[in-house]
Amino acid sequence: MTATPARPYSPSPPRADRPALTALKDSLILVALPLAAALALPAAFAGGGTRRWFGGRSEEQRAEAQAAKDAAAAAFYELDSAQRDLRISIETIKAVDDSPAARRAVSDFEAVGRRIDEASHQYIEAVDAHDLDRDDLEASAAAQARDLLTRAKEELGRVKQELDRFAAGLGPLLGKAETQLARLAPAVERARQALLAASGALDAARGSGLRADDLATRLAALAPELTMLNQGAGKHGVPQTLERAERVAREAEAVRAEAGRLPERAAEIDHRLVSLRTRAQALTTRSGQVDPVLSELRRRFTAACWQDLQHVPDQAGENVRQAEEKLAEAQAARDEQRWPDATALLSTVRALLNTTDEAVSAAGDRLTRLNAVQKDPRAEIDRTRFAIRDAQRLAMAGRNTPDPRHARPLDESVARLERAIATLEGRHPDYWHFLTETEAVRQAVAGTVARIREERGTGH
Known part of the structure; x- marks a missing residue:
């Protein structure tokens, strides 16, 4: 008995009674061959088989339908692959970013996913509508199958374009998410190294006889944080884990630095104790x-x-x-x-x-x-008068008459000095009042000079 040659293979999706859309997508990844291979299969088996070939218009329609089916399968595979790749990007954004823009992107992706499901369902129905391998397939049925499959392919193409436009708009969000993910592992490692360094510095300080109990307490408080870092971003979220790693590294570094300074700090306090004790003794003598x-x-x-x-x-x-x-x-x-x-x-x-x-x-x-x-009040008087005259020369610089705003306080200073000088007359002059008055006059004159320079510096 002569063995019956195998029929040419043609990718066919599962019938309606088979598993749902997701399972079909996975199976099509295996059966959707590259276009060259798909076109080569019918030719490879053209020489044999038990199909009754009617020739003419019927076989031409069958071939066109099969080509449409192969093209639709390729479009379906391309869309499914793009959706799978984009889902990875969306999951990356979702894991890292909780901003309104990120939540909107996730929602939009779900909407595009529904469009993909609709187009995929149309494709499945088109494939299931006619069995192109039937020996008695009529030309009209083959033509109808070709039209259904062509429309399904076009719809898959339109949805693929929508998916591509959506993917192009994800660039900034995806870049931000990938940047945070790239920072995550180094940040966690820095936190671990900082904790290790802090522990080493604390041990060294204790080895020199310093207890450093407060630093030990601060370091122990970071242990739960390290536990959460070790549990990973999958449990606690990428942003939260990144923030925790940076905070732990910062606090551990502070503990390490303080532990390293402890011997120096102890020596400084010892020095200040001796210095201030000596100063107190000296002040007792001076008092x-x-x-x-x-x-x-x-x-x-x-x-x-x-x-x-x-x-x-x-x-x-x-x-x-x-x-x-x-x-x-x-x-x-x-x-x-x-x-x-x-x-x-x-x-x-x-x-x-x-x-x-x-x-x-x-x-x-x-x-x-x-x-x-x-002994000689003249030195204090001359010093004050010199300050007044110097201010008067500045007030007159570039002017024929002084500005009243400057002349008035300077004239008041002159009168005040004369009154202070008058207090020196008599049997028991109040020298301290004289000194405080001349000092006050000089301060008032200095204030006038500052105002003049400020006004001229600003062009007033």
Whole structure:
């Protein structure tokens, strides 16, 4: 018995009673051959088979229908491949971007997907409408199959164009998403390395005898964050994971840097403790010298020259006492390695000593200045008059008459100086009032000079 030759193979989709559209798409990937191969198959088997060949118009229509079927299958495969590729892009955007534009792109893709399903369904119905392998296929049926398949192919082509236009519009969103994905792995790795470096720096600090308990607590608080990083972006989202990785890296780096500075910080606090303790002792000695200065001021000058300084000895002693107490607290904080507390206490000590230093110095400076003006007030007068004359020359520069806005305050300064000079007459002149007045006059003149220069600099 002679074996029956196999029929030429033609890609045919499953009938309506087979699995749904998605399964059909997957099967067509396998059967939709490249065009050259698809066209070569009928020719490869043209020499044999049991089909009854009627020839003429019927076979011509059958061939045209088969060609239309092959073309439609190729269009279907091309559309399906494009949709699969685009779905990957959409999933990338969806995983990374939650902006309104991204959500709109996902929605639009679903709408295009429905158009693809409609076109695919039309194609399936066209394929199922006629069996082109039937021996008794009539010419009219073949022509009808050709028309249905041609229309299905054209519809697939139109939907493919829609898909291509949609894909072209995704460029910015996809680029942004891919950029974030490209940053994700390096960011997570940087976070892990930063945590490792922080742990190493903390171990080194502890090895030198520093407990660094606060830094250890901060580092331990990052452990849950590392767990979530290890769980991945699939569970926590790409943007959230990227933000978490950057934050963990930043905080771990801060811990590492502080741990690395701990030995230096401890040495600095030790140095400040010694320095401020020495300064407090020196101020105690200097404070004892204020009483003799006040005694001389009371003996030689009017009460107005020294009354504001009477509190200096008591205040200086109280400030030094408080400074020494804070120094003891700072030493205890340093011993317990409470670095922020030690630093804050030392800042308080420094402020107390600065205030005391200024008050103690003020008494000696007062006596020095009063001695100088009592001996020769002319130097203070000449200094003030020179400032006034210099300002008057500036006010007249390039003018025939001064601007009243400038002349008036300068004239007032002249009158004020003369009144201050007049206070030196008499048996007990108030030298301190004279000094404060001349200084106030110079400040007022300096303010006028600044206004003149500002106005001329702006063209007013």
